[in-house]
Amino acid sequence: MKRLTLTSSVIALSLVLASCAAPESSEATKTDLAETTTEAPAETDHAAEIAEARAFLEMAEAKLAAQSKIAAQAYWNQATNITEETNAAAAEAGAVSTKLAVSLANESKKFDVDVLPADLARKMNILRSSITIPAPSTPGAAEELSKITTNLDATYGTGKFTYKGEALNLDQLSTIIETSRDPEELKAVWEGWRTISPPMKDDYARMVEIANEGAEELGFPSLDQMWLSGYDMPPEDMEAEVERLWTQVEPLYKELHCYTRAKLNEKYGDDVQPRTGPIRADLLGNMWAQQWSSIYDIVKPADVVAPSYDLTEQLQEKGYTPIKMVETGEAFFTSLGFDPLPKTFWERSMIVRPADREVVCHASAWDLDDEDDVRIKMCTEVNAEDFYTVHHELGHNFYQRAYKDQDYLYKNGAHDGFHEAIGDFVGLSITPIYLQQIGLITEDQIPPADADTALLLNTALDKIAFLPFALTVDGWRWDVLSGKTAPEAYNQAWWDLRLKNQGLVPPAPRPADAFDPGAKYHVPGNTPYLRYFLSYILQFQFHKAACEQAGWEGPLHRCSIYDNKEVGERFNAMLEAGASEPWPDTLEKFTGTRQMDGSAIIEYFDPLMLYLKDQNADESCGW
Ligand code: X8Z
Ligand code: ZN
Numbered sequence: 282m283k284r285l286t287l288t289s290s291v292i293a294l295s296l297v298l299a300s301c302a303a304p305e306s307s308e309a310t311k312t313d314l315a316e317t318t319t320e321a322p323a324e325t326d327h328a329a330e331i332a333e334a335r336a337f338l339e340m341a342e343a344k345l346a347a348q349s350k351i352a353a354q355a356y357w358n359q360a361t362n363i364t365e366e367t368n369a370a371a372a373e374a375g376a377v378s379t380k381l382a383v384s385l386a387n388e389s390k391k392f393d394v395d396v397l398p399a400d401l402a403r404k405m406n407i408l409r410s411s412i413t414i415p416a417p418s419t420p421g422a423a424e425e426l427s428k429i430t431t432n433l434d435a436t437y438g439t440g441k442f443t444y445k446g447e448a449l450n451l452d453q454l455s456t457i458i459e460t461s462r463d464p465e466e467l468k469a470v471w472e473g474w475r476t477i478s479p480p481m482k483d484d485y486a487r488m489v490e491i492a493n494e495g496a497e498e499l500g501f502p503s504l505d506q507m508w509l510s511g512y513d514m515p516p517e518d519m520e521a522e523v524e525r526l527w528t529q530v531e532p533l534y535k536e537l538h539c540y541t542r543a544k545l546n547e548k549y550g551d552d553v554q555p556r557t558g559p560i561r562a563d564l565l566g567n568m569w570a571q572q573w574s575s576i577y578d579i580v581k582p583a584d585v586v587a588p589s590y591d592l593t594e595q596l597q598e599k600g601y602t603p604i605k606m607v608e609t610g611e612a613f614f615t616s617l618g619f620d621p622l623p624k625t626f627w628e629r630s631m632i633v634r635p636a637d638r639e640v641v642c643h644a645s646a647w648d649l650d651d652e653d654d655v656r657i658k659m660c661t662e663v664n665a666e667d668f669y670t671v672h673h674e675l676g677h678n679f680y681q682r683a684y685k686d687q688d689y690l691y692k693n694g695a696h697d698g699f700h701e702a703i704g705d706f707v708g709l710s711i712t713p714i715y716l717q718q719i720g721l722i723t724e725d726q727i728p729p730a731d732a733d734t735a736l737l738l739n740t741a742l743d744k745i746a747f748l749p750f751a752l753t754v755d756g757w758r759w760d761v762l763s764g765k766t767a768p769e770a771y772n773q774a775w776w777d778l779r780l781k782n783q784g785l786v787p788p789a790p791r792p793a794d795a796f797d798p799g800a801k802y803h804v805p806g807n808t809p810y811l812r813y814f815l816s817y818i819l820q821f822q823f824h825k826a827a828c829e830q831a832g833w834e835g836p837l838h839r840c841s842i843y844d845n846k847e848v849g850e851r852f853n854a855m856l857e858a859g860a861s862e863p864w865p866d867t868l869e870k871f872t873g874t875r876q877m878d879g880s881a882i883i884e885y886f887d888p889l890m891l892y893l894k895d896q897n898a899d900e901s902c903g904w
Pocket of ligand 1: 571644645670673813
C-alpha cells in the first residue's frame with residue numbers, strides 16, 4: 282500500500298495566471314460577505330444604482346468569460362509544450378487577462394456594496410479581489426509581470442540536474458529521493474534539484490514588488506491580505522482559523538515526527554540522523570518532505586500485522602495503464618451518480634509525459650470553456666501515488682462540471698480548499714474492501730482488523746506530515762508578500778519556518794545564493810498553498826459526514842462511499858453550488874456544521890495516536 286508523493290498540481294485558468302486548481306473565476310475574495318448577505322438593503326431605495334450594478338456585472342462576466350477561454354487555450358498550449366513561442370503567447374494572454382481583471386476591479390469601486398442586494402454585493406467582492414497576482418494599471422506593468430510569471434513557470438517546468446553524467450528531470454530525481462536509502466545520494470540529489478531555483482530569485486522579488494503595487498491599487502494593504510480575504514471573513518479572522526485548526530492536529534504531528542525520527546535513527550545511525558532534534562529533510566522520501574509514505578518501509582511497525590498487499594504492485598500486476606487508472610477514477614464518480622466524462626476529455630487530456638517536448642509535469646486539472654471541455658494534464662506513472670493523484674485531479678474536473686451552470690463569477694469552489702478536497706475526499710474511500718470490489722485485490726488480501734495501525738500509519742505519513750508543510754509554504758509567502766521578509770532573507774526565513782513548523786533541517790548548510798522555496802512548484806507557479814492545508818482538514822470532515830449519511834457505524838478509515846447514490850446526490854448538491862453562497866452555507870448542507878474542524882481527522886487517526894504515544898514513551902519528543 283505504498284503511496285508515493287504527489288508531484289503535481291491543478292491550473293486555474295482564471296481571469297489571471299495559471300494557478301493550481303480552481304478554474305474559471307480564480308480565487309474569490311468575499312471579505313465581510315457574511316455581513317453583506319444578512320443585511321441586504323431594500324432594493325427600492327437604490328433602484329438606479331442597483332440596476333447599473335447589475336448591468337455592469339453582466340458586462341464584466343461576459344468579458345471575463347470570453348477572455349478566460351482565450352487565455353486558457355494559451356496556457357494549455359504552453360504547459361503541454363514549453364517553447365519560446367508558447368511562453369510568449371501565454372505571457373501575452375496573461376497580460377491581457379490581468380489588465381482586464383484589474384480594470385474591471387477598479388471600475389467596480391464606484392459601486393457601494395452596502396446598498397446592493399446580497400447576490401450583486403457578493404459578485405462585486407469576488408471581482409475586486411480575485412486576482413492572484415495583480416498588476417497596477419501603470420503602463421507596461423501587466424506585461425512585465427506576465428513575462429516574469431511565465432518565465433518562472435517555464436524555468437521550473439524545464440528544470441534539470443545532471444547526476445552521474447545524466448541530465449535528470451524532476452520525476453527522475455524524485456524517484457531517487459523516494460527509493461534510495463543511501464544518505465550521500467539523497468543529499469546530492471536533494472541539493473541538485475535546488476540548483477534550478479537561484480536564477481529565479483531576482484525575478485521573484487521583482488514580481489512581489491509589482492504585484493504588491495497591484496494589490497494596493499485595488500485597496501488592499503498588501504498581497505498577503507488579498508490572498509487571505511477569499512474566505513468570507515476578514516483576513517485576520519482567517520489567520521486565526523488556520524491557527525485554531527493547526528492547534529487541533531499539531532499533537533498528532535509531533536508524535537509522528539518523534540516516531541519517524543527514531544526509526545530513521547535506527548536505520549541510518551546517529552551521524553546521519555540523531556535521535557533528538559530536527560529531522561534531515563532529504564531522508565523523508567519526498568523532494569520537499571511534504572508527504573512521507575515512500576519511507577513506509579523504514580518506519581513500518583515491527584510489532585503489528587502488516588497490510589497484505591502493496592497498491593503499486595497490485596496496479597502493476599493487474600496490468601493497469603495510466604488510462605485505466607483514470608477510467609477507474611472516473612468510475613468511482615459515476616458510481617456516485619455523476620455523468621461520465623465527455624469524449625473530449627479523453628481526446629484532449631495529457632495523461633502521460635510526451636517524449637518529444639518539454640511540458641509542465643506538475644499534475645493539473647483544466648476547464649477550457651466553462652462548459653464541457655475539461656481535461657487533466659499529468660505525467661502519470663502506474664503507482665499508488667498517481668492512482669490517488671488521478672482521483673485528486675478528477676475531483677477538480679467533476680466540480681467544474683457540477684457548477685458549470687452558475688454565473689461566471691460563481692464558477693469556482695465554495696473556497697479554494699473545497700476545490701482541493703473533492704478528489705481527496707473520494708480517495709479516502711479507496712479502502713481494501715473497495716479495492717476488492719473493483720478486482721484490484723482478492724478477498725484473502727483484505728488486511729485483517731489488526732493491520733489497521735499499519736494502514737493508518739501509511740496514510741498519516743502523507744496526510745498528517747503534510748499539514749505543517751502547507752503552513753510553511755504560505756507562512757513564508759505571506760511574510761514575503763507583506764514585506765516582512767526582504768529578498769536577502771528569503772532562504773533563511775524559509776528554513777526558519779521549516780524548522781519551526783515541521784522540525785526539519787537541510788542535509789548541510791545552504792549556499793548563500795540558495796532560493797529553496799523556488800524549487801517547489803507552487804512558488805514559481807504562484808499557486809496559493811493554504812488551500813491544501815484547508816483541504817486536508819475538510820476532506821476528513823466530508824468523509825465523516827458522508828459515512829454518517831451512509832449509515833456507517835465502524836471506524837472511519839474502513840468506510841467507503843463507493844456506489845452510494847444517496848451520498849452522491851448530496852455531494853453533487855454541494856458541488857453544484859460552486860461559489861454562489863458563503864462557504865459555511867455550503868459546508869453546512871453537506872456536513873451539518875458551519876465551521877472547518879480538525880476533530881474528524883483526529884478521530885480518523887485515533888488508534889494510531891494511541892500506538893504512537895506508546896511507542897514514543899521513552900523518546901524525548903520535539904526538536
Ligand atoms: O499540487 C497539488 C495537486 C494539484 S492541485 C496535485 N497538490 C499539492 C502538491 O503537490 O504540492 C496536491 C497535494 C499538495
Ligand atoms: Zn488540486
